[in-house]
Amino acid sequence: MNSYDVIIIGAGPAGMTAAIYAVRANMKVLMLDRLAPGGAIINTNEIENYTGQGVISGAELSIKMFEHTQLLGVEFDYKTVLEIEDRGEKKIVKCEEDGTEYEASAVILATGTVPRKLGVPGEDQFTGAGISWCAICDGAQFRGKDVVVIGGGNSAVEESIYLAGIVNKLTVVTLFDLTADPKACDKLRAMENVTVYPYQDILEFTGDTSLSGVKFKSTKEDGTERFVECDGVFEYIGLKPSSESFSELGVLDKFGCITVDGEMKTSVTGVFGAGDITAKRLRQVITACSDGAIAANTAAKYVESLRG
Incomplete structure (x- = not known):
């Protein structure tokens, strides 16, 4: 030994x-x-x-x-x-x-x-086939496409800024509000192709043979449900x-x-x-x-x- x-x-x-x-x-x-x-x-x-x-x-x-x-x-x-x-x-x-x-x-x-993972329907099905945890590794394959980032912390915001520079449309969905460094949050919000949905709970990833979108629901009293079409998802919900x-x-x-x-x-x-x-x-x-x-x-x- x-x-x-x-x-x-x-x-x-x-x-x-x-x-x-x-x-x-x-x-x-x-x-x-x-x-x-x-x-x-x-x-x-x-x-x-x-x-x-x-x-x-x-x-x-x-x-x-x-x-x-x-x-x-x-x-x-x-x-x-x-x-x-x-x-x-x-x-x-x-x-x-x-x-x-x-x-x-x-x-x-x-x-x-x-x-960490969300543990919602569709997550396991599309892991590695539309859902990723690494924008640097997999972001390039979504160039010019529509992408959803889940999370509002430092990693989510920093990687969203990177992705927004290469994708067509970026949607950020987070359980709370953006909690990253204020300057980074301001930079992300100012990007023209970015939409942020705070206070949302992810319900499901949809699609047949490939990922087609994300369903989520407001945590506010109205409980509004939304569906965003996308080609890829990047999760940043903690470690x-x-x-x-x-x-x-x-x-x-x-x-x-x-x-x-x-x-x-x-x-x-x-x-x-x-x-x-x-x-x-x-x-x-x-x-x-x-x-x-x-x-x-x-x-x-x-x-x-x-x-x-």
Whole structure:
């Protein structure tokens, strides 16, 4: 069994920053992720608030971060983690691929989040065939067509602005009002091909062999029902933590997020959390990086304490 000082599960901004700090602390580090390094930011068209970068695409920032880890010699492997077994001073990370197992003194959990779904009729039928959760990935196929975006938060508004620049007509449907950054909301509302329907509840996605439209209903007293024809739908209704593999560790809150203290320690000695998977109020690239740096620093000190 391969043994490491620190194993980092997740290669998003939190995980990659943790890897950089851990290896610079003279730790033997392994970073694991089942997908390409970068996490959710790979699918972000533009990032404007990462200090020192100005405007940069999520994919470009991901590449820069990963190249930094490789420059420092961080080991990386594509693995799907199934379970972490706590054996006191040693943690066993069990992976799906070939039953691979790794041993580490400290583990940093940085697996991030995945998009939530509505769970309404037609959603499963048209998933990947009209309904998407990634405008950067799939937006181009709807160029010049009519599209609906569901959601009113930062992701919904930012991706709506991007989509409005390439589609014919964009309809934004949200359960509340637009709650994103006010400047972004103003920019979206000012676009001529955009219509916003606040305070609406999605009822159904319609269509036979292909998506034809969205039915929704006002949450106000009148309960007005509407139907908007469209060729594609992009959902941005929030995120859920990717924490299923850690459910037996006893480090999750009722929402499935990892509970950590100010040093990114969980309730299990030698297990740390970082990034969007942790219970926190602000989920941004820069805060994920901050979490990763703190987690790695705390983990390295813990490993050093075991060495005596």
